[in-house]
Amino acid sequence: MSPNREGPALEVVETVTNRYGQLSLREARLLDPSLAVGAKVRAPSPGEVLTFVLDELRPGALQPRQRYPPPALDVRGFELLRKLVPEVPTPASLQGLGLGPLHALYPEGYGVLYVDVPGEEAERLWHTLDAQASRTGYRPVLLGGDEREMKAMPLAWQQYRDELPTPEGRAPNYIGLPRDEDPMDDPATVLAHAERLDVDALVAKARASASDGGEEREPSRVGTSLEAVLEPLSGEPHARVRLALVPTDAAWKTLAHLPVLMQAGESTPSLVKVTALSRRWEECHGARVASVRPGIVEWVMDRPAKDRDAALALAREQLALEPSEMGTAAQEATALMQSTTWYLWWD
Structure with missing residues (x-):
């Protein structure tokens, strides 16, 4: 009140x-x-009362500088989220890492866990868990978004099902990769379709409706660290960052478990498409998904492109997937040859 x-x-x-x-x-x-x-x-409305009660029950939330009113919940949403309140037992493979209390990310299950960690430790912790992923069976991914998006994240799968447009209601987005033409019923469905997707045909289709990059502008950012851990304005680490632990054997597969990517504008491609491209980049360049936020993915790679032609081909693939806010293919190729992190953003 x-x-x-x-x-x-x-x-x-x-x-x-x-x-x-x-x-x-x-x-x-x-x-x-x-x-x-x-x-x-x-x-308060009944939905606000439910949200208030749930916030009192759930573990301490992230505390960004800007506060947003929580989304109102209906009874179904409240009952779903109430399942996430208790801590879950730490899997044996994750014990001894000092992660702190773990919680389930989704009421549907899917095995995805999360923990909130100090921002100044988040990138180092990601690298530690990435190096041990083959032993633990969990791939680390840093999550992000404002407070409202973080609170809505656990219901992302339910939101997708509730808001799925009818075929006549679908409209292609401006980069020619409609987000709703691929299924997103659950992680297994996304993975199955991503593994069957013809990536060469996807890139060709996207390039047919997009330019070969933008206009000449300032050189693209050379990525050497993860932006997900930093405050956008100050450049200082967030006080806390949410770290997801996804039970899978390859970093590219984590995207199939993280529909938070879709909590952004209509230009965001489907999880199937981004997952399929991520598989290609992991196999060719060792690029591993490191952070996912609404409309944003970051990768860390072991083998940055050193050959100019290979870098140019990679730049054209990334421009086909995300042509906005980027320069020419030549500019992007130059940045990719120096970068150890990649950053794609769909406005």
Whole structure:
């Protein structure tokens, strides 16, 4: 309950004579002890009440500088998220790493766990867990987004099912890779379709509807560290960063488990397409998925392209997948030959 929120106001009174416009002092002080007779407040909606209760139950959330109101939950959403409150037992392979309490990321299961870690330690921890992934059976991925997106992340699969457009309602996005033409029912479905996807045909289709890069501009950023751990404006590490642990045997497969990528604009390609391209880049360049945020993926690689022709071919693939906010293929190739991290962003 708040005296400053929009909506029909209730007056705090000693004795209620109009239940549509008044609230008793006793009831008001159960929610806010500072309220007095005469105060004007707005009672929360049922969805807001559920969200408030869940926030009180769940483990400590990330605390970005900017605070957002939580999304209102219906009863179904509340019941789904309530399953995520308890800690889950730490798998034997992850014990001894000092990760702290682990929680399930999705109410549907899928085995994905998460833990919130200090931002200044996040990139180092990612590299440690990446190096041990073959032993632990879990691939690390740093997650991100504002507070609202982080709270909505566990319901991403349900949101996809609820908002799936009808065939007549689908419209191709501006880079010619419609996000809704591939299924996203669950991680196994995404992986199965990604493994069958003809990547050469995908790139050719995308390039047919996109230019070979943008105009000449400032040289592209040479990536040597992960941006997911940094505050966008200050460049300082976030206080806390969410780290997902995905039970799979290859880094490219983690994307099939992370629909947070789709919580962005309509230009974001489908999980199937980005997963398939990521497989190609991991096999050819050793590029491993390191962070996923709404509309953003970062990779870390062992073998940056050294040959100019190979770098140019790679730049054209990345431009086909994400042509916006990028320079010419020649500029991108130059940056790729010096980079140990890649960054793709769909506006």
